[in-house]
Amino acid sequence: MGxxxxxxxxxxRIDRCLRTGSTSLDLSRLHLGTVPESLGDLTHLTSLDLSxxxxxxxxxxx
Numbered sequence: 001m002g003x004x005x006x007x008x009x010x011x012x013r014i015d016r017c018l019r020t021g022s023t024s025l026d027l028s029r030l031h032l033g034t035v036p037e038s039l040g041d042l043t044h045l046t047s048l049d050l051s052x053x054x055x056x057x058x059x060x061x062x
Contacts, residue, residue: 006030014038017045028052 010027014036017025025045029052039048 006032007036010036011038014042017042023047025049
């Protein structure tokens with residue numbers, strides 16, 4: 001992924017989304033280079049914002 005700060009923020013947001021069951025997740029502008037694999041656990045998502053990142057891979061499937 002990108003910076004350590006961005007990775008930490010993404011992990012915290014994904015964890016919160018898992019715990020709350022939220023259907024939307026904002027991972028925008030975190031300078032991520034790859035999508036965290038744990039994103040594949042969020043099968044209930046209907047909205048995902050990855051804008052403003054420099055992604056070099058596809059979203060992982062689970």
